[in-house]
Amino acid sequence: MHQTSWVASANGHPDFPLQNLPFGVFRRASSDEAPRVGVAIGDEILDIAACLAAGLLDDASDEARRGARACASPSLNALMALGAPVRRALRDALTRLLASDVPVHTHQTARHALVAQTNAELFLPVQVGDYTDFYASVHHATNVGAMFRPDNPLLPNYKWVPIGYHGRASSIVLSGTPITRPNGQRKGPADEVPSVGPSRSLDYELELGAFVGTGTALGETVPVAEAEEHLWGLCLLNDWSARDIQSWEYQPLGPFLAKNFASTISPWVVTLEALAPFRAPLAPRADGDPMPLPYLHHTDDQARGGFALTVEVWLRTARMREANEPAVRISRGSSLDLYWSFAQMLTHHAMNGCNLRPGDLLGSGTISGAAPDSRGCLLELTRRGAEPLSLPNGETRGFLEDGDEVTMVAFAERDGAVRIGFGRCVGLIAAG
Numbered sequence: 094m095h096q097t098s099w100v101a102s103a104n105g106h107p108d109f110p111l112q113n114l115p116f117g118v119f120r121r122a123s124s125d126e127a128p129r130v131g132v133a134i135g136d137e138i139l140d141i142a143a144c145l146a147a148g149l150l151d152d153a154s155d156e157a158r159r160g161a162r163a164c165a166s167p168s169l170n171a172l173m174a175l176g177a178p179v180r181r182a183l184r185d186a187l188t189r190l191l192a193s194d195v196p197v198h199t200h201q202t203a204r205h206a207l208v209a210q211t212n213a214e215l216f217l218p219v220q221v222g223d224y225t226d227f228y229a230s231v232h233h234a235t236n237v238g239a240m241f242r243p244d245n246p247l248l249p250n251y252k253w254v255p256i257g258y259h260g261r262a263s264s265i266v267l268s269g270t271p272i273t274r275p276n277g278q279r280k281g282p283a284d285e286v287p288s289v290g291p292s293r294s295l296d297y298e299l300e301l302g303a304f305v306g307t308g309t310a311l312g313e314t315v316p317v318a319e320a321e322e323h324l325w326g327l328c329l330l331n332d333w334s335a336r337d338i339q340s341w342e343y344q345p346l347g348p349f350l351a352k353n354f355a356s357t358i359s360p361w362v363v364t365l366e367a368l369a370p371f372r373a374p375l376a377p378r379a380d381g382d383p384m385p386l387p388y389l390h391h392t393d394d395q396a397r398g399g400f401a402l403t404v405e406v407w408l409r410t411a412r413m414r415e416a417n418e419p420a421v422r423i424s425r426g427s428s429l430d431l432y433w434s435f436a437q438m439l440t441h442h443a444m445n446g447c448n449l450r451p452g453d454l455l456g457s458g459t460i461s462g463a464a465p466d467s468r469g470c471l472l473e474l475t476r477r478g479a480e481p482l483s484l485p486n487g488e489t490r491g492f493l494e495d496g497d498e499v500t501m502v503a504f505a506e507r508d509g510a511v512r513i514g515f516g517r518c519v520g521l522i523a524a525g
């Protein structure tokens with residue numbers, strides 16, 4: 094029998110049961126309160142600093158109380174910097190506090206530390222100092238490579254190196270922030286010279302983001318077996334991409350203005366502990382693929398470095414909204430389709446001594462699988478617009494149009510475990 098919570102809405106909640114407790118930053122809507130750290134529980138948010146002030150954590154461990162003190166802060170960075178042991182201790186203490194078997198007088202007090210999510214304003218959970226986007230789905234790399242380089246789809250380094258590029262942290266925005274169609278230089282294959290104007294092939298990319306907790310010093314390397322001690326938790330990431338700008342600018346130095354106008358993250362950071370029941374082996378490498386080099390190979394990571402998460406993209410156009418029609422799901426994939434684990438990405442990132450700091454964000458790269466409906470961006474789903482999607486109301490989409498709203502979700506479920514979810518990662522396209 095799984096543990097339940099005295100917060101009634103948590104029991105059976107598809108995303109935020111007692112077993113999840115993802116961390117975010119909030120305050121009461123229309124208030125001038127200081128934003129602070131809380132955990133989502135059912136339809137509510139538990140205010141951790143308020144629990145500390147009310148004496149509800151008096152019996153908790155020193156580590157848990159250290160963590161709780163770091164929650165009176167407008168970002169998760171201070172808590173993340175305290176590392177995995179403090180996160181685990183705080184999470185255990187909050188689980189005990191929210192469990193059904195807590196004494197009645199305790200939950201009567203703790204009830205005052207709850208804020209309804211409908212009555213809360215959410216903030217970016219993390220001040221991201223550096224953002225690195227990887228390219229960890231071999232299906233995505235192959236599909237995209239085939240469009241940009243038909244004769245040479247998968248470059249020879251792909252199966253050896255976790256490929257990535259340094260992204261832009263300043264334009265990371267919270268779910269719900271409108272996305273303005275970017276201007277840029279566009280040049281199609283038939284154009285003699287580039288033109289300047291709003292992107293005509295605006296796309297999303299479905300990704301997971303991993304936050305660094307404990308940082309690394311300049312010059313320090315991280316064995317892959319220890320990499321997860323530096324990872325704090327995961328979120329959803331939409332790496333908005335302007336394909337016409339990208340195809341013209343990307344050589345020889347990689348993505349630039351096609352990507353850095355906005356990247357959206359979900360408001361709740363799901364901890365590795367919440368994801369523990371959903372760990373899985375890394376996808377088997379195809380026959381003939383090289384083994385990961387020794388510094389990227391460890392039996393524990395091979396055996397449980399993956400996360401069995403279902404990831405989906407939903408689309409609602411302006412016409413669908415006007416007609417009060419619901420969003421339609423346009424893809425469904427699995428994060429088990431990634432070729433590299435987050436532990437391998439982190440170890441590779443640090444192998445040259447590059448230092449990582451608390452709150453740094455590592456993007457997985459677009460999550461695509463082998464099945465056509467598991468492709469994580471429109472570039473792949475519509476073959477660069479050549480095979481547009483047909484929507485139930487008769488509209489078609491090659492790329493995103495103004496007024497389109499893209500929603501990403503991720504969840505984990507299996508027999509013997511309580512389902513958890515990430516909440517939503519939403520962005521609506523506004524005219525440029």
Ligand code: CA
Pocket residue numbers: 226227298300332456458459
């Ligand atoms: Ca990307």
